[in-house]
Amino acid sequence: MAYENVEVIKRLFQRLFRDEFPNLAPAERQAFEAQLEGRIEGLLRGAAGDGKPTDFAGIIGLGPEGVQPFEDINYPRIKPDFDDSVIPTQLHAVAELYYIWQHEQMKIFQVIDVLRRLFQLGQLRIQRGPGARGLYILEKWKPLRYSRRDRMIAYRRAFNYGTTPAPAGAVVNNNFHFQLVAFMSAFAQYFRDLMISEVIKGGVALSERPFGSAATIQRLGLDLRYALDRASYGNILALTTETGQYLREILELLDTPDIKRSFDANTKWDVVEQVSQRHLGGQAELSQRAKMAESGRRALEYIAANDFSTTLDISVFHAEGKALAQHAEAWIAAYRMTAEGRRFPGVERQLRWALGVGERTARQRLTA
Known part of the structure; x- marks a missing residue:
C-alpha cells in the first residue's frame, strides 16, 4: 500500500x-x-x-x-522499539540493589562485621543461642563473596552513589539521583493535583484532564529505565542476588533473642543503633533510610514493569499509580530529613534536576 x-x-x-x-x-x-x-x-x-x-x-x-x-x-x-529494548531482570535487580544501598547507608553490614569481631574476641557475652550459632557460621563459611569494595563499585555504576572510583571503561549512571528525585516529585505532584481537582469538581469522573503531568511522569520513567538498563550489565544481577540473600540472613540474625539480650535491646534496630554508637562513630539515619529503601524499591519496580505507553487509558494509569503515589510522597518526606535532602527544592524547581546540573545552568539550557 x-x-x-x-x-x-x-x-x-x-x-x-x-x-x-x-x-x-x-x-x-x-x-x-x-x-x-x-x-x-x-x-x-x-x-x-x-x-x-x-x-x-x-x-x-x-x-x-x-x-x-x-x-x-x-x-x-x-x-518504534527503542523504549522496549530493555532487560527486565536487570531493572528488577537494580530495584533490589537500591534497597541494599539504603541498608548499606544504615551501616547494617558494618554492624554485623563488628558483632563477628566481638564474638571472636570474647567481648560479646553470648555462647549457645541462635545468635551465637549464626555468628559462628558467618565466621566459618563467609557466605558473602562480594566485598564492600565490590558493592561500592556496583552502587557507583548503577546510581553514581559513593566515592569509589568506577572501573575504567564502565558505564556510570551519572544522573540517576536527579532523575529519581524528579520522578518522585512529578508522580507525587500529579496525584496531589488530581485529588484537588476531584474535590473542587465534586467527583472522580472528570470530563477533562490535562495530559502534561502524565507525560512528564512517562518521560522521566522512560529515561530512568533506559539509563538503569544501560548501567546494570555485568555482575550487577549476581551481586544483587547474593548480597540480598546475605542481607536477609543478617537482619534475621540481628533479631535473635541472645544478641538483643546482650545489648538490652527490644528490636534489631536497637542493636544496630547501639553498635553504631559504640563502635562506628554514631548511628545512621535509620528511620529515613528504611522508608527510602522501601518506597524507592517500589518506585523502581514500577518503572521496571511499566512500558509507559502514551496510548494507555488514563483511568488505568490512575489505578496502577495510586499506590505508588503514596510511596512517592513517603520517599520525598523521608529524603527531606536526610543530610543531603535538607535543601530539597520544591517540585517545580526540582524538575530541573533531571538535567543533572546546577539551577542556573539548567535554566540556561531550558531557555536555549
Whole structure:
C-alpha cells in the first residue's frame, strides 16, 4: 500500500472522528477514542506493504517488476522499539540493589562485621543461642563473596552513589539521583493535583484532564529505565542476588533473642543503633533510610514493569499509580530529613534536576 493510500486512510478516519465524536455520550467517548486509535494503527501497519515491503532492489529497478513509480512503492512504516529494548531482570535487580544501598547507608553490614569481631574476641557475652550459632557460621563459611569494595563499585555504576572510583571503561549512571528525585516529585505532584481537582469538581469522573503531568511522569520513567538498563550489565544481577540473600540472613540474625539480650535491646534496630554508637562513630539515619529503601524499591519496580505507553487509558494509569503515589510522597518526606535532602527544592524547581546540573545552568539550557 503506497503513500496515497496511507493519506486516504488518515483523512477518512479524521472525518469519521469529527462526525461521530460530538454525537457520543461522555461515557462512550473514551472507549471510542481507544478503539479508533487501535484500528488506525492496525491499518497503517497493513499499509506498510501488507508484510511485503519494497526492498532497495525494487526501488532502483533491479526487481522483477522493473522501475516502479513512487505511488506504487510500499509505505515504509518503521516500528518504534527503542523504549522496549530493555532487560527486565536487570531493572528488577537494580530495584533490589537500591534497597541494599539504603541498608548499606544504615551501616547494617558494618554492624554485623563488628558483632563477628566481638564474638571472636570474647567481648560479646553470648555462647549457645541462635545468635551465637549464626555468628559462628558467618565466621566459618563467609557466605558473602562480594566485598564492600565490590558493592561500592556496583552502587557507583548503577546510581553514581559513593566515592569509589568506577572501573575504567564502565558505564556510570551519572544522573540517576536527579532523575529519581524528579520522578518522585512529578508522580507525587500529579496525584496531589488530581485529588484537588476531584474535590473542587465534586467527583472522580472528570470530563477533562490535562495530559502534561502524565507525560512528564512517562518521560522521566522512560529515561530512568533506559539509563538503569544501560548501567546494570555485568555482575550487577549476581551481586544483587547474593548480597540480598546475605542481607536477609543478617537482619534475621540481628533479631535473635541472645544478641538483643546482650545489648538490652527490644528490636534489631536497637542493636544496630547501639553498635553504631559504640563502635562506628554514631548511628545512621535509620528511620529515613528504611522508608527510602522501601518506597524507592517500589518506585523502581514500577518503572521496571511499566512500558509507559502514551496510548494507555488514563483511568488505568490512575489505578496502577495510586499506590505508588503514596510511596512517592513517603520517599520525598523521608529524603527531606536526610543530610543531603535538607535543601530539597520544591517540585517545580526540582524538575530541573533531571538535567543533572546546577539551577542556573539548567535554566540556561531550558531557555536555549
